[in-house]
Amino acid sequence: MTAPIAKRSKAQFEGYRAARWPEPVVTQMGCPGRRGVVFEEAPTPELPKGAARKTAPALPEITEHDALRHYLHLSQMTLGMMGVSLFGTCTMKYNPRIGERAALKHLADLHPLQHPDTLQGVLELYDNFSDFLCEVSGMDQFVFQAGGGADAAYTHACVTRAYHASRGELEQRDQIITTIQTHPCSPATANTAGFEVITLSLEENGYPSVEQLKSVVGPRTAALMVNNPDDMGIYNPDIKEWVDIVHAAGGLCFYDHANFNGVMTRLRARELGFDACMYMLHKTFGAPKGGGGPAVGAYGCAEHLVPFLPGPLVVKEGARYRLDDDRPESIGRVREFWGNAPQVLKAYAWARAMGAEGLREAADLSVLANNYMDHRLAQVRGVSRSNPGIDAPRMEMTRHSVEQVAAETGCSIFEISMRMTDFGIDALWLSHEPLLVPEPFTPEAGELWSKEDIDYWIDVLEHVIEEAYATPDVVKGAPHNAPIRQLTTALDEPDQWATTWRAYERKHGQRMAAE
Amino acid sequence: MPEDDLKRPRRLGLLVNPVAGLGGPMGEKGSDAPDIAARAEAAGRAGQAGARAARALAAFRRASEAPILAGPLPPETRAALDGEVETLDLGPTAQGRAETLAAVAAMAERVDLILFAGGDGTARDVAEANRAGLPVIGIPAGVKMHSGVFARSPERAGRIAAEFLAARTPRTDLVEILDIDEEARRAGQLSARIYSVARTPATRGERQNPKAGGGDMLADLDAALAGYVAGMVEETLYILGPGTTMAALKARIGGGTLLGVDLAEGPRITARDLSEDDLLERIPPGRPVRVVLTVVGGQGFVLGRGNQQISARVLERAGRPPIDVVCSAEKLAGLTPPELTIDTGDPALDAQLSGYWPITTGPGRKQVVRVVA
Numbered sequence: 001m002t003a004p005i006a007k008r009s010k011a012q013f014e015g016y017r018a019a020r021w022p023e024p025v026v027t028q029m030g031c032p033g034r035r036g037v038v039f040e041e042a043p044t045p046e047l048p049k050g051a052a053r054k055t056a057p058a059l060p061e062i063t064e065h066d067a068l069r070h071y072l073h074l075s076q077m078t079l080g081m082m083g084v085s086l087f088g089t090c091t092m093k094y095n096p097r098i099g100e101r102a103a104l105k106h107l108a109d110l111h112p113l114q115h116p117d118t119l120q121g122v123l124e125l126y127d128n129f130s131d132f133l134c135e136v137s138g139m140d141q142f143v144f145q146a147g148g149g150a151d152a153a154y155t156h157a158c159v160t161r162a163y164h165a166s167r168g169e170l171e172q173r174d175q176i177i178t179t180i181q182t183h184p185c186s187p188a189t190a191n192t193a194g195f196e197v198i199t200l201s202l203e204e205n206g207y208p209s210v211e212q213l214k215s216v217v218g219p220r221t222a223a224l225m226v227n228n229p230d231d232m233g234i235y236n237p238d239i240k241e242w243v244d245i246v247h248a249a250g251g252l253c254f255y256d257h258a259n260f261n262g263v264m265t266r267l268r269a270r271e272l273g274f275d276a277c278m279y280m281l282h283k284t285f286g287a288p289k290g291g292g293g294p295a296v297g298a299y300g301c302a303e304h305l306v307p308f309l310p311g312p313l314v315v316k317e318g319a320r321y322r323l324d325d326d327r328p329e330s331i332g333r334v335r336e337f338w339g340n341a342p343q344v345l346k347a348y349a350w351a352r353a354m355g356a357e358g359l360r361e362a363a364d365l366s367v368l369a370n371n372y373m374d375h376r377l378a379q380v381r382g383v384s385r386s387n388p389g390i391d392a393p394r395m396e397m398t399r400h401s402v403e404q405v406a407a408e409t410g411c412s413i414f415e416i417s418m419r420m421t422d423f424g425i426d427a428l429w430l431s432h433e434p435l436l437v438p439e440p441f442t443p444e445a446g447e448l449w450s451k452e453d454i455d456y457w458i459d460v461l462e463h464v465i466e467e468a469y470a471t472p473d474v475v476k477g478a479p480h481n482a483p484i485r486q487l488t489t490a491l492d493e494p495d496q497w498a499t500t501w502r503a504y505e506r507k508h509g510q511r512m513a514a515e
Numbered sequence: 516m517p518e519d520d521l522k523r524p525r526r527l528g529l530l531v532n533p534v535a536g537l538g539g540p541m542g543e544k545g546s547d548a549p550d551i552a553a554r555a556e557a558a559g560r561a562g563q564a565g566a567r568a569a570r571a572l573a574a575f576r577r578a579s580e581a582p583i584l585a586g587p588l589p590p591e592t593r594a595a596l597d598g599e600v601e602t603l604d605l606g607p608t609a610q611g612r613a614e615t616l617a618a619v620a621a622m623a624e625r626v627d628l629i630l631f632a633g634g635d636g637t638a639r640d641v642a643e644a645n646r647a648g649l650p651v652i653g654i655p656a657g658v659k660m661h662s663g664v665f666a667r668s669p670e671r672a673g674r675i676a677a678e679f680l681a682a683r684t685p686r687t688d689l690v691e692i693l694d695i696d697e698e699a700r701r702a703g704q705l706s707a708r709i710y711s712v713a714r715t716p717a718t719r720g721e722r723q724n725p726k727a728g729g730g731d732m733l734a735d736l737d738a739a740l741a742g743y744v745a746g747m748v749e750e751t752l753y754i755l756g757p758g759t760t761m762a763a764l765k766a767r768i769g770g771g772t773l774l775g776v777d778l779a780e781g782p783r784i785t786a787r788d789l790s791e792d793d794l795l796e797r798i799p800p801g802r803p804v805r806v807v808l809t810v811v812g813g814q815g816f817v818l819g820r821g822n823q824q825i826s827a828r829v830l831e832r833a834g835r836p837p838i839d840v841v842c843s844a845e846k847l848a849g850l851t852p853p854e855l856t857i858d859t860g861d862p863a864l865d866a867q868l869s870g871y872w873p874i875t876t877g878p879g880r881k882q883v884v885r886v887v888a
Contacts, residue, residue, distance in 0.1 A: 180848075180882065191879045198873060199844075199882040201853050207811035208883075215871035216883055 013461060016424045018483045019076040026070055027501040030060030037064065078481035081370045084453045085426040086373075088397045088442030089183070089231050091261045091283040096353075099287065099346030112337040116322050122341060123271035123321035126314045129348045130300075136359070136456045137257075137277050138270025139300035144281075145310050145339040150185035150256055152278035152297025153225065157193035157308060158224045158253045158331040159276065159301065162308040163252060166329060173222035173251070179208055181230035183258050184432055191431045192505050195222055202436065206234040213242055222253035231432065231442055233370065235263075242513035243273035252276070252305070260284045260368070261446055262396030264354060264363035269300075276301035286350030287343045294340040296347065310334050337391075362447035366396040369445035373397050373454055381469070382408065386437045399437050402465070406439045411468040411475045413439040416487065419467065420477035423460040525680040526609055527575070528626030528649070529585040529600070530618050530641065531592055532633035532656070534611070535564040539658040539823030542790030544774050546658055547636050550588045564656040565589030568632035569670045571654040572596060574673030575630070582678045584626050586618030592632075603748060616644040623647035625788070627685075630676045632656040635694040640661035640662055642692045642711045650687050650714045652676055655858065663693045665716045667815075667856050668888065679716040686717040736843055738878035740764045742809070743841065751803045754794065754833070755820040760809040760841055776824045793831045804833035810842040810874075817886065819858030820869075827861035838868075844876040847884060854885040862888065 023029075038453035062070075079085075087094045110122060130142040146152040157176070173497075179200045187197040198216045200208035201436040207230070224246045228234040236242070243253045255269040255277040261284055281296040282289035289295055297505035299311065310333050312325040374394055377383050382405035385398060401414050417428040431440035445454050470474045477486065477506065498504035519538050537555040548554075553859075556564070565588070572595045583600045585697035593600070605617045615633075619641050622629060628650045634657010641651055654672040666672035679685050698723040717864045740760075744767045747753065755761055755777045765771030768782045775788035778797060786797060798804060806825060808817050816824060817840055830836070847853070854874065857865050865888030873881040 167659065187880065196879045196881065199876070200882050201847070201882060203853070203885065212871050212883055212885065216873065434845045436848050436853075 006241070007448060016422070017481050018424075019073065020483045021073040021077060023070060023073055025334070025501065026062070026067070027029055027058075027060050028067065029070065030062050031362075032061055033067070034061045034063045036062075037069070046439055054492075062105065062320070068252055070263045078475055079421070079424065079426050083424050083426050084449060084457045086443035086445050086449070086454070086457055087426065087431075088399075088429040089258060090289075091280075091396075091434075091446055093283075093286050093446055095288040095346070096350060099349050102349055103342035103345050107342050111340075112341075120321055122345075123314050123323070125345060125348055126338065127316055129344060130314070132348070132351055133279060133300055133358075136265070136268070137279075137300050138268035139277060141306045141309065141313070142298050142300040142304045143309050143313065143332065143339075144298050144341075145335045146278075146297035147335045147340060148282070148295035148348050149190060149256070149278060149280045149297045150184070151334055152280075153183075153185045153254075153256060154189035154192060154300040155297070155299045155331070155334050156223070156225065156276055156278070157189045157195065158310075158334070159305055160195075160252050160254075160310045161193055161307060162329060162331050164222055166308075169250070170222075172219055173401075175220045176225055177216060177221060177251075177505035178225045179230070179245070180434075180436065181207075181232065182226050183231075184254060185255055186225040186227075186254075189273065190223075190225060204390075205389045205431040206230075206232060206392060207236040207251070208240050210241055210245070213245055217245055217251070219248045219249065221246060221249045223252040225254045225256060227256040228347055228509060229259050229395040231259065231397060231399055232437075233398035233409070234387065234392050235395055240272050247273065254488045255280070257284070259396065259445075262363055263361040266363060275305055281347035282342055285347035286354075287347040294343060296340050296343045298344075298347075303336045312338070314338075316476065363396075366445065369447070369449065369454060370394060370396050370398060372451070373443060373445055373458065376455075376458050377461075380458070381405070381465055383461075386440070396446065397442055399431060399440055399442045401437050401439050402441070403437075403439045405465055405468055409472045409475075410466040411416055412474050413441055415475050415478060416461070416464050416468065417441070419464045419475045420460050420473075421479045422481040423458050425457060522881055523791055525581055526625065526679060527579075527581050527583045527626040527676060528593075528619075528622040528629040529568070529572075529583050529588070529785050530615065530629060530631040530633075530639075531564050531568045531586070531588055531632070532615060532637040532836050533564055533589050534539055535562065535633035535637050535657045536567075536823070537562050540791040540826060542775065542788060542793065542824055544658065544821075545636060546634065555672050564587070564632045564638045564654075565591040567654055567656040568592045569595035570614070570669035571630065571632070571666075571673035571676075574670040576673075577677075578674060579680055581677070587614065612640055615640040619644035620646070620797035622649065628652065628676055628679055630654065630672060632669075632789075634880060635659040635692070638692050638713075639661045639694055639711070642713045645713065648714060650679065650685070650716055652679070652715055655820075658821065658823060659694060661694065663688075664692065664713055668858060675716050687714040688717045689714060709769070727840045736760055736841060736877065737763065739765060739875050742878050743839070743867050743875065744768060745783050747779070747782040751781065751805055752798065752833075753779040753781075754804065754806045754825055754829070754836075755784075756806070756808040756825060758809040758821070760843075761807065764807065764841065774821065776822060789824060791829060794824060795832055798829070798832050804836035806830070806833070806836055808838060808840050810840065810846055810855060815855045817855050817872075819856075823860075827859040827864045830859065830864065835867075838872070839875065840872060841875045844880070844882060845874065847874060847882055851885075854887050858888065869871060 110119060116123060124450060134140060134144045146155050161170060164173045174196055175198050176195040177198045178186045181201060187199060190197050201213050203209050228239050246253050248300040252275045253273060255274040257277050257279050260279060277300055279285060279298045281287045281298055308331055311327050311330045313322040315322050315324045371394060377400055382402060384401050384404060402416060406412050421427055428441045431442055432435060464475060495507060498507050534546050537551050537560060538547060565778040569592050585600050585602050603618055603621050605614060613826055615637060629641060630652055631637060637657060638653055651664050652672055652675055654669045655665045689712050692713055709754045740763055740817060755765055755771060757774045757776060764772045764778055765777055765784060769784040770780055771777035771784050772788045777784055778786040778789060857868055859865055869886055869888050871883050872886045874884050876882045
């Protein structure tokens with residue numbers, strides 16, 4: 001199936017075929033009496049009355065060997081999160097395995113309810129990392145409680161509420177301003193916190209004008225929540241003026257640093273005037289995400305917002321650290337305990353290993369890599385760039401479109417993306433909604449991938465687009481080499497699909513009995 | 516174009532449908548009724564098509580000296596041309612629709628672009644007679660203008676025509692000629708039907724996008740509409756525009772018309788399907804008024820398309836009331852360029868209304884969009 005690709009790096013994915021093991025799900029694999037390790041005298045667990053089951057759970061009876069082989073096969077049927085995954089806005093990075101070892105070694109035996117005197121090491125780590133990020137952002141204090149970027153945005157919406165309430169202006173200030181290209185978690189969390197959301201539209205320069213902002217800023221303005229650069233790759237150079245305008249009206253300014261990779265060490269949110277900002281440790285700071293572990297949205301703010309931060313805060317007194325939970329103006333908690341401590345540790349290890357110079361080099365590399373991609377993608381048939389008339393430099397990612405390919409071949413970006421999985425490429429990141437660019441895709445190379453990897457990714461895209469023109473049915477029927485084929489029914493058919501075995505049995509019990 | 520044609524200077528074909536747009540201010544859904552001209556005359560109304568064509572030609576002449584071959588022209592259009600125009604002789608029998616068909620047929624191989632003033636009905640006629648496949652650009656002058664051939668304003672139509680005739684390699688796009696499907700309309704669905712396709716000068720953002728089709732966007736807006744209804748106050752008079760989004764709003768307060776302009780006093784509809792005159796009659800001086808509108812399809816029009824009853828005079832009578840626009844974020848995202856358009860027929864009022872408007876897109880959500888004349 002895999003046709004030769006010009007300029008293809010021969011070393012990788014040659015003749016790629018995903019493993020496709022014809023195995024039933026594990027619940028169907030059992031055979032009575034098969035066991036893993038059998039203990040002669042297994043102790044009966046001490047459980048409260050009522051917690052013990054009356055009947056045994058319907059688990060499959062399989063050997064240890066069967067189980068290992070089954071899960072090995074399943075893992076072979078994934079792309080493994082180690083492919084060339086230029087997943088825009090997600091800032092895909094290698095997650096150093098030493099971070100896993102460090103988290104296991106230093107945190108596995110700790111509990112946040114231990115006396116702080118016995119937690120000095122992890123408290124020091126939190127304090128040091130806060131200092132590190134304060135240096136990066138210019139803020140005065142960081143907290144790591146939020147369990148992701150949206151949770152950190154929600155933290156800001158709550159801090160905004162508490163700040164204006166403390167000044168007796170909450171009734172009046174009921175609007176949060178954002179932009180159409182700011183990630184949807186900002187408007188969503190602003191709504192959740194009870195604010196009305198005012199979204200600014202893009203204009204000729206690729207971002208909303210100062211005049212547009214001025215048209216909505218006023219006594220009702222509670223805050224501005226934006227990211228910059230946006231996913232189209234364009235940096236809004238008026239941002240300092242924006243902050244001044246919102247401040248003059250009495251609002252707060254929050255910098256969502258989801259797209260921080262291209263500007264690391266090149267700007268500080270506080271120096272631009274922002275009152276608060278957020279970093280995603282599971283993206284920009286090298287900690288794993290998705291299947292690799294939970295996330296952390298590190299939220300930082302300037303001194304005037306510190307009283308409202310969720311607690312407890314790590315406080316240094318002399319050479320000792322303690323947890324300060326006696327903070328009457330705090331918004332309370334946005335997550336249990338101190339957030340996902342193992343991820344904080346992994347990100348801290350990554351940040352310390354990188355250092356200031358490493359961060360700067362990574363930022364420069366990610367901008368360079370994106371501009372290299374942009375240059376090559378411009379030569380791919382039928383691919384266009386968002387804001388084609390704007391010559392502003394693109395930062396660490398750029399949104400592109402296959403609108404022309406779709407018009408000329410009938411192959412949509414979804415089908416092109418699925419066909420790319422036939423070459424071991426993760427399905428593309430398209431765009432947040434609503435789609436401002438038709439048939440969009442948004443690759444981001446970051447600092448990780450080699451030129452060969454990036455070239456391979458573009459070679460595959462180029463090849464698939466040529467296929468779309470020559471043999472569109474191959475693209476439309478993809479994937480062909482992946483572990484699974486295209487679904488023929490919609491996933492939102494509740495009668496057909498089940499996410500647990502028990503639900504499957506309930507929905508398909510009659511048919512199964514008949515078979 | 517044929518090789519030998521390159522030797523003669525490029526020529527513009529000009530056509531004005533004098534009855535286009537007459538039905539709008541009378542509360543009609545178009546000007547297709549055979550007796551529309553007679554009824555308009557009885558009501559003392561003059562068509563706007565001639566004047567709008569004159570505006571387009573003024574813009575055209577600022578950028579081009581190309582010769583013009585025209586069908587029969589209303590006096591105000593002729594005045595704008597200063598006499599420098601060649602007129603087709605169509606004989607005495609051609610009138611109304613037949614006149615349009617005959618003029619277009621006669622322009623074959625004699626012009627390089629047809630600039631016409633009218634609405635969707637005129638566009639359909641032009642496309643039908645345009646066997647030569649000449650590029651076409653429309654001056655918006657009708658009630659319904661869903662077709663992709665219409666520029667967003669008369670001035671833009673003139674400018675596009677001038678640029679097209681001057682271009683070294685003029686490029687065209689294929690666009691649909693749409694009209695409201697009368698059958699679907701009777702069944703209560705606002706759907707534009709495609710009647711044919713035409714070639715039109717390729718531009719970016721200068722033409723109206725063909726009206727974006729169906730989709731169930733009402734569900735997204737339902738909560739927003741509920742919120743709007745909850746905020747309606749008794750002493751205020753609400754002028755409610757046409758469209759499916761507005762119909763959903765109207766359904767919440769007693770039920771109204773899909774394609775008509777209705778009136779509500781507080782959260783209660785009190786009059787339906789009103790003409791411009793009906794509206795003028797029903798706006799008592801001093802009473803607070805709000806106008807509630809939605810965006811018309813993919814064209815980005817909030818005033819001046821399908822809701823001409825809410826005219827400049829009506830807005831003046833109501834004391835230039837606040838205008839609330841409700842539209843889904845998806846529809847706004849489809850606008851190219853990302854702006855909305857108004858065309859009340861009064862350029863001074865249009866200029867005054869232009870600016871940044873907050874559009875309600877959902878519960879607790881507004882999107883700011885630039886509104887241009």
